[in-house]
Amino acid sequence: MTHLRVLAPSETVSQLSQLRKLADSAAVVDQNEPFGDQTWVELHTGNAWLITTGEEALTGASAVVIPRNPEQPVLIELVVTPDSRGNGLGRALVDATQELVTEHAPDIQTTTAWTHGDHPAARGLAASAGLEPARILYRMALEIDRESFGEVDLADTYTIRTFVPGDDDAEWLSLNATAFADHPEQGQLTQADLDARKAEDWFDPAGFFVAENTAGTLVGFHWTKTPVGSAAGEVYAVGVHPSTQGSGLGKALTIHGMNHLASAGLEKIVLYVDDENRAAVNLYNSLGFGIENTDVMFSSDS
Known part of the structure; x- marks a missing residue:
């Protein structure tokens, strides 16, 4: 029994x-x-x-x-x-x-x-x-076979720096909510959720990058994640303010974080992306990522 x-x-x-x-x-x-x-x-x-x-x-x-x-x-x-x-x-x-x-x-x-x-x-x-299938999430992967994935093509109107815990929390949460307004999980993150992630043993602000415009306002970010003891680093979250879309900022931030992971002696990079987010899937394909795994969300409201 x-x-x-x-x-x-x-x-x-x-x-x-x-x-x-x-x-x-x-x-x-x-x-x-x-x-x-x-x-x-x-x-x-x-x-x-x-x-x-x-x-x-x-x-x-x-x-x-x-x-x-x-x-x-x-x-x-x-x-x-x-x-x-x-x-x-x-x-x-x-x-x-x-x-x-x-x-x-x-x-x-x-x-x-x-x-x-x-x-x-x-x-x-x-x-x-x-419950019926309602959402498909891909895990994409890329083997690290080089020290760098290329130069970061960043417009002069933007600069990239590392996230400062505490000082950047509120502004980052606001940007994250805007960038992921239509995302059922990422866009709902609260200060408590951020604090919980900062308390994890994998959290490292040296791998959390934010982009600012000339006014010093956060307009994009790339949060990387490397679980302790893992040979794989992760493109944990990449987001940009809607006003910057089409400027190449998202791609620049992605490559910047990938170069950080490549310098860490890891074997591969993984990321998760929704099947419906074709722009992101196409970007990651262009950077050499391939689908490694498929997650499925089932729903009673399909």
């Missing part, structure tokens, strides 16, 4: 070390992290439910974020340890997750779920829960 435990948001902190072990074991086999950065933030700050299987060690888990604002969707991410797959644990977690959402989320609130890696089993579980 499957041993299920439902933890309220205030109780999840007691399971986070075990959850990290479970996620790491799955990532080795799947080559994908089962939980996104924002889900970890919500778990650490006591804003997510957690359903677990296993007793001495976790064999599976479902993280469920139910925003207080019903216009924002419920977010679900689920994982089963590789050694325990095929035994009905995924089905049990999905059933328990559906019960939790039915009990605690308003009927009008959309439910979304991510599968990191387009696994047939995950598609089957999503379909059985009444």
